[in-house]
Structures are given as structure tokens and as C-alpha cells.
Amino acid sequence: MHPSPITALPGPYLLFLGDTTEPGYAKTAFGLRDWAPDRCIGEHVLAGGSVSTGLPAMTPAQAHAQGARAMVIGVANAGGFIPSHWVAALVEGLEAGLDIVSGMHARLRDIPGLRDTADRLGRQLLDVRQPPEAIPVASGRRRSGKRLLTVGTDCALGKKYTALALAGAFRDRGIDADFRATGQTGILIAGGGIPMDAVVSDFAAGAAELLSPAAAPGHWDIVEGQGSLFHPAYAGVSLALLHGSQPDVLVVCHQAGRKAMLGYPGYAVPTIEETICMAIRLGQRTNPAIRCAGVSLNTAHLDADVAARLLEDEARRLDCPVADPMRRGEAFERLVAECLAPA
């Protein structure tokens, strides 16, 4: 992977799981284990904790001896804060030579015990929700290299995993491709990126330009989408990301059967066709050659045979490749091939 132009996180990671007993709170750790296995060398569970990623258990000192350079807080809790009884373990990590990386809302530097130790030892406290400083206003200028953006009908339905799966499939075919992360989990997986939702509005499109810079003509940036152009709260972020990333290719992401926007019950999820039309229409502003290669349909809640039939039916109905990247198979191969088809 090319280094991100922005945040570059130290690695590999020791995954910190605290004393968590609820697997639902450890989604970040599981995502890292599944999507960034090369970046994860072990886990650190405190007394009382019962959640495990299955990675080798090790202390911060053992992890450092085996090459770890950062301890990543791989769990959330309901309040998004860092409980006081975790602080000693994080300090132990700093003293063992590890930087601390967090995707939580609470800022690491606001915890005096951590800040003082990190400053004394010259270690880093890295909050991946903090965007870099000095992001420029977008220039709108075209740049070399190819870009793909995953575009959603709604939030939280597979834009990140679709982008990761496509980047992996491109690389499997010998193509130079980078996953470009725009949210906290994606940034931890990629080891860098920009948290688009935290960028000041005026610079949001500029952040997307910075995230997918000029590259070799055959290089692909696979940009993780955010929100939806139809989202009553986040459409502005989605449009800034579309304009700034100037994608050559879109893949529209949808969850089979989702009818109402998550958390916005009065708002219907737009149709796939509407989403394609609107994304093309708006995206043409900064890349007149933009095209939609197909659809990523999240069928995780369906049985395999029902899902397979639905993917076929939708591909016929929409007249384009429709695949669930988590199920791979021929449908996914067709989607990848269409992404890479000459414009």
C-alpha cells in the first residue's frame, strides 16, 4: 500500500480489549482481525474480560518485543469514554514502547495520566477521529490515476467492506490499488486516512482530494463512501466526498430489504436506480466520465440460496452486475470485471 498522504498510524498493532464482556462492543477489534490481519499481532485482555479475537494473548512488553508499535483500543463502551481502570493498562503500553491509538470520541490527550506519560516518554497518542490540520479548499483540478467510490443508499450497509473487498480483488489481479479510508474503523484497518465526518465543511471536498492524490495512470484508489446523497443529515458529507474524490467508477451499496433510513423512520431509503442517477448527475461535475459499474447488495441476513436468487434477479432487473462482496463467487467477479472495463 502507498502511504496515506494524511494520518499514518504506527503498526503493527496490539489490540486492547479491556475487560469487555459484550462482543458487540468489540466490533473494531473484530474488523481489524478480519481486514487487517497483517497489522494485528496479538490481543491484550484485562482481568474480568471475556471477549477474545482469537489472536495470541500478550502483554504490551511481549507485543513490543515481537514488533508491535501501537496498542489500539479495539473496544467501545456505551458512553464512548475511556474508563479510569483502563488507564493503567494504557500507561503500561506507553512504557513498553507502544503508541496508543483510539477511535473513541473522548480524546486521549484529555486524560492527564496518559498525556503526561506520553509526553515524558515521547510516545504518540493518536485519535483517529481527529482530522489533520491545514486541509486545503478543493481545487477541482483533475488528477492522474483511477478512482472508485462506494456510494450508499443509506449509512451502515457495507460501503467500507465493499471498498475493502474490491481493493483486495484488484490487487489479486495484479493491479496497484489502495483502499482509502474515510471513517475511523477504515482508518485503523488501512493504517491511515481522513475521518471525513470530522472535517470542517468548507474543506470536506479538499480532504477528499488530499486522500486520493495524483497517482500513476494505472493506479486505483478505492475510496470508502460515507452517508448517502439522500441522507437528511449527512448528504453534504457524501456530496463533498463525491466531488473531491472525482471517481471514474461508482459502486452503489444497498442492504436488501432496508426500507427506512437508519434512525430516520420518516425517510424512505432511495431506490438503487435513483441513487445511481443522482450520483452520476452530481459526480459529472468534477469527472464528466464517471460511470456506475454495478451494485453491492448486502445479503448477510438472507440464506445462501435466497441471496443467490436475489442477486440474479436484481442483476437482471437493473441490467448491471449485482454482487454481495462477502459471498464472493461469480457475481462478484462480474462486478470486479465491470469496474475494470475500459471506460
Added chain:
Amino acid sequence: MHPSPITALPGPYLLFLGDTTEPGYAKTAFGLRDWAPDRCIGEHVLAGGSVSTGLPAMTPAQAHAQGARAMVIGVANAGGFIPSHWVAALVEGLEAGLDIVSGMHARLRDIPGLRDTADRLGRQLLDVRQPPEAIPVASGRRRSGKRLLTVGTDCALGKKYTALALAGAFRDRGIDADFRATGQTGILIAGGGIPMDAVVSDFAAGAAELLSPAAAPGHWDIVEGQGSLFHPAYAGVSLALLHGSQPDVLVVCHQAGRKAMLGYPGYAVPTIEETICMAIRLGQRTNPAIRCAGVSLNTAHLDADVAARLLEDEARRLDCPVADPMRRGEAFERLVAECLAPA
């Protein structure tokens, strides 16, 4: 005017002009004199300065005695910073009992002499470029009252003055109407508002909801537009503002003859028709009843007779009211009437 739900600036103002000799740097002061005469009771010019608003000259102490409650820095300079030789005059203002208000990039609290004096005296240092804290994510819920948004084909062509002129015309007709400011000059004029461009992306639509809250059924909020839905850098801000303000009525603003986006020479200015279509299409997401009442055409650079003919021709071509609010007249009356027509 209803108090803004957000920043509420103290007033009336003493306009601080420093030692400026270049009228172009005093646009903020001139705008305040022209659009907020009730908020401006005098000006304060330092030795060496030659620019005047024509308002009575007074010292901070004299201004305070006559009711002033804030001194507004009504000039910019090339660097956007506050020269050290202005600081003594600003301190004098604080000591005279005035708060200091600035629209510059440099933050007032970062100037030690000002911060210390303000803290000692309990005076406020107010940077109108700083958005309020704790802006919520947009809810998307409909709210009572009527809203109008000015929507531009580009930046800097009259969205703020159109909104001010419409709010004034509504009030002249006995309608309860508030101008809702979204940029720094507008905020100084209105005495409150939210600088949309400085809000973190995820909260931009939420800021627009906060700025134009639920109101009496007959009340109108006239919201100052920002950017353009076709702007390669700022379209995200424009879309967030459109979604969050949920306008019932749009007025599209354009400058006669402008062909290329300001500062983006490769980008053509969209047509008025395209802009109407796109704004309606996107705005329907949060207000299905949205409609365009007409066009505000900036003809400041044209002779009166040429402008009058152009406004007529455009009204015929577009089949809707087209007016230059700075020229008032019958065309503007038609635009106002169409804004207020029953939906």
C-alpha cells in the same frame, strides 16, 4: 427580529476602521452601515486612517455613553490578522465597557493583550467565524413556520443581499420575517447566526436546522445561502444548508454574464434552469413542497436601461419573476409576491 438560537452579538456597534486607507478593505463596515443602520451608532478611525463610513466619529468612551455595547472590527487587511498597533485601541474599547467583535481569521483570544484585559474586565471577545459548540446532528423532522433559502449558481453574487432585501420587503408588508445569517458579514448585520462554512461536516445540516427553528405558522425565516450545489469545493455546504433549512421557497441567485466559477476557471457556471432543477430535486428530500419563486439577477455592472431590458427578457424566457433586488421596482415586487403566493 427574533433572537438567533445561536450566537447573539451585543449591540449597537461602534465600527472600528483602524488606520485603513484602502476602501476595499472596509467592505464589512460599509455593509453594516447600509444593512444594519440601527445597529451602528458611530465609527472609530485611528490616526493615519482615511476611510470613513460617514457615521459620526467617536471614541470608545463616547460611543459607550451613547449606548454602544460592542466595537466591531469593520476592516480586513491582506493577511486577515490584527496588526499590533490596533491592539491598544481595542484594549481602550474593552476598558470603555465595549465587547469586541471580529470576523477575521485570527482569533481575538490568541492576542494576549486582549485576552488578559477582557478576562480582567469581564468583557467578551467574539469571533463570528467560530461556530457554536454542541451543534446536534440534523433530525430531518419537519417544523412549523415558513422558510425561504437563496440558492446561488456560484459564490459571491448576491445571495446575502437578496435575502436581506427579501426579509425587508416581507416586513414592509407586515409579515413577521427574520434574516438568518450563515456567513460572517451576515452574522454581523443580523447580530447573530451560524458560520456554516466553519461547522464540522457531520453537523452542517443540523446547524441549518438550529438556525431556522420551529416558529409560528405565519413566520418566515429568510436564510442566507452559501456556495452553489455545482461548486467543486463548497457544494457539500450548500446541500447541507438546503437539507437542514427545509425551505418552502427558493430564490435562485445569479450574476448576469458570469460564465466561469469564481476562482475555478475550468468550471462553467451552471445555467439558472439547471440550478432550479437540481435545487428542487435535492430539496424535495426534506421538504416535498419546495418550489422556486423566481430569480435574483445581479446587474450591478450594467446600465439601468440595459439591466431593465435583461430582467424583462429573462423573466419571459424563464417564465418566472426575475429581479435585481438592488434596483427594486416592479420586477422586485413581482418576485416578493411570488415568494408569498399560496403554495
